Amino acid sequence: MKYYSTNHQAPEASLQEAVVKGLASDKGLYMPEVIKPLPQSFFDHIENLSFQEIAYQVADAFFGEDVPADTLKQIVYDTLSFDAPAVKVKENIYSLELFHGPTLAFKDVGGRFMARLLGYFIRKEGQKQVNVLVATSGDTGSAVANGFLGVEGIHVYVLYPKGKVSEIQEKQFTTLGQNITALEVDGTFDDCQALVKNAFMDAELNAHMKLTSANSINVARFLPQAFYYFYAYAQLKKAGKADHLVVCVPSGNFGNITAGLFGKRMGLPVKRFIAANNSNDIFYQYLQTAKYNPRPSVATIANAMDVGDPSNFARVLALYEGSHEAISAEISGATYTDAQIRETVKAAYQETGYLLDPHGACGYRALEEGLQDGEVGVFLETAHPAKFLETVENIIGESVEIPAKLQAFMKGTKQSIPMSKDFASFKAYLLNE
Secondary structure (H helix, E strand, C coil): CCCEEECCCCCEEEEEHHHCCCCCCCCEEEEEECCCCHHHHHHHHHHHHHHHHHHHHHHHHCCCCCCHHHHHHHHHHHHHCCCEEEEECCCCCEECCCCCCCCCEEEEHHHHHHHHHHHHHHHHHHHCEEEEEEECHHHHHHHHHHHHHHCCEEEEEEEEEEECHHHHHHHHHEEEECEEEEEEEEHHHHHHHHHHHHHHHHHHHHHHHCCCEEECCCCCHHHHHHHHHHHHHHHHHHCCCCCEEEEEECCCCCCHHHHHHHHHCCCCCCCCCEEEEECCCCCHHHHHHCCCCCCCCCCCCHHCCCCCCCCCHHHHHHHHCHHHHHHHHHHHECCCCHHHHHHHHHHHHHHHCCCCHHHHHHHHHHHHCCCCCEEEEEEEEEECCCHHHHHHHHHHHCCCCCCCCHHHCCCCCCCEEEEEEHHHHHHHHHHHH
């Protein structure tokens, strides 16, 4: 399978080149030339398949031309060593719980898959060292760091905004050591992302060290996220609830919803998608006005969605050939303030006993307000509420039990290197590595 750049100024790339490079030479994002539809027989019997069996069939459509079947199967099965149950919250609204992996966030799927695929390509090429640069607004850093921890031949640099991720999130990638280095940037997530993008474009730096990305700009990070949309459909089909399925995705950098849109292109019977934003409502405004106006992100209690210029918007445009009409036909939007998010977490907990995290709360509320007669909604509960402990406890006025996996991270000692948002300082640091 060949991959093209969304900017159409770079040469086509193989899967291996797209994964190892991360970003195309023209600063565009890689897209597969073809999105293969899956056969109807797959959907006819999908409810009888396991998460891993479903994911392998989807992975084969994306990666089967480039990775041997036994290797791909092992990567998929190793990645998905945990469940992603669709849990009923109230009549016709289900939570797809994506927090059962090692770092209790949805990015465990993409992070673990990419680590294994990149490790396979590095061994195949006989390379000595690849350096992964990843900017995080919260969960990406922990998922990528833990996915790559101890993988031979790969060093990970996690850039995160100082004081803008929760203590638990921070501990999940600053306490690991080994081949993981945490860089605490005096700025916002957008500043961290700009440092990463500028590093990829710097000829001197790239001559000095082999760089790649593990943000959702990397095809090996975002494409595997399609797996759990198919699994959600399978679970709801088994429950007799899949006929008019609406999927609501809390959206920040838009990698997650893009993976769902790819699933729909492959034949997944989703009626429509809702992209739920916090106050960083750039995509919501685009839907209303047909104008894309990125702006600096603002800090909210749903911090993983604090993105002012979503990278993957370029992929959404590519998927729909730039048509605002086509995008609006399949995706609607919603946007919520911190006050509304708090209100939703509290009301849902009081009414149903289900505890939402601030990101899932945006998804849940959008379904509550936006479902039409006969539709069934599933929202992505992207992280365990305990990852936002202080926020959630203050909202519900009760203590929240911290899962054992998180408690283990909290006992670790933070190790991070302070970094300014100035690219020259970041470049000098990497050149001295």
